[in-house]
Every structure is written in structure tokens, then in C-alpha cells.
Amino acid sequence: MKSKLPKGIAQRGKHFWISYNVNGQRVRESAGLSLSLAREALIKRKAEAAEGKYFPHRKNNSITFRAITDKFWEMHGQHLRSGVWRYMLTELAEDFGHMPAVKISKLDIETITIKSAKGPQYQRQTAI
Incomplete structure (x- = not known):
């Protein structure tokens, strides 16, 4: 044993x-x-x-979120049929674009999700 x-x-x-x-x-x-x-x-x-002295040996430790979204759009996004992807990437890049991707935390994502849920609400009006 x-x-x-x-x-x-x-x-x-x-x-x-x-x-x-x-x-x-x-x-x-x-x-x-x-x-x-x-x-x-x-x-x-x-x-x-x-x-706080631990520094892992990783490549692209400082790559920004905007660089990732730009690369995604260049490789895949422009071939997608739905226009929602461009809108989502633009909105997310406004909030996270300047941040290194490894620094984005769960709290940041939850904050953005709550903020977007509280955003302008559009109500449909039915014509009578």
C-alpha cells in the first residue's frame, strides 16, 4: 500500500x-x-x-482582448451570416478592449452582463 x-x-x-x-x-x-x-x-x-512574485513563463501574457476579437473577426467572424457577432464584439471591445485577456475576471464579466441587462429596454407597441 x-x-x-x-x-x-x-x-x-x-x-x-x-x-x-x-x-x-x-x-x-x-x-x-x-x-x-x-x-x-x-x-x-x-x-x-x-x-505576488510568481511570474509564469507564458507567451502572449499581455495580449489584449481587442487583439483577440480582431483576430477572431479576421479568421471567422466575417464569414458568419448573423450580424449579431459584429455587434457583440464591438460592445465587448468597448468594455474589455484595453485589458489584457488574462486579467479579465469573472467579476468583470458579471458586471458587464448586469450592465447590459439594465440597458435600454425596447418595448414593442402593437398597432390596433
Whole structure:
């Protein structure tokens, strides 16, 4: 029977993996072949995350929402039949266009959803 590993450490084959959260995102990475090294790495990464010093090595970490919508429109959007996509992308780009895509949170999306729901309501009038 295998011994129970500490929370945040898993073993796959001979390698140990650590798992932790940074800014609400789960991060997993290899920590080597020994349990003691994995424990040290996990403590170090959690401390870096708590201090705000954790910088993952990702490409396009600063790409803006507007750049993503422009690329989508260029590749796919212009071929869509519905005109609603252009309207939605324009409206969303006004709110999120300047923000890096990785910085958009659930709270931002909920705020925009509530704002658009409270927007101008059009009522149909029936002709008699």
C-alpha cells in the first residue's frame, strides 16, 4: 500500500508533481525525483504566489482582448451570416478592449452582463 503524499504533491511514475493556485488558476509542474525536493518546491512556489512574485513563463501574457476579437473577426467572424457577432464584439471591445485577456475576471464579466441587462429596454407597441 502506498504512503499518503502531502496535499499538493502527486507522483506519476518516478516523478513528483506539485499543484498550487495562483490568481485563481491551478498550476501544476514537475518537481523532480525526490519527495523532499517536491516539498521544498511547493513551499517556495506558494510563497512566491502569496508575495505576488510568481511570474509564469507564458507567451502572449499581455495580449489584449481587442487583439483577440480582431483576430477572431479576421479568421471567422466575417464569414458568419448573423450580424449579431459584429455587434457583440464591438460592445465587448468597448468594455474589455484595453485589458489584457488574462486579467479579465469573472467579476468583470458579471458586471458587464448586469450592465447590459439594465440597458435600454425596447418595448414593442402593437398597432390596433
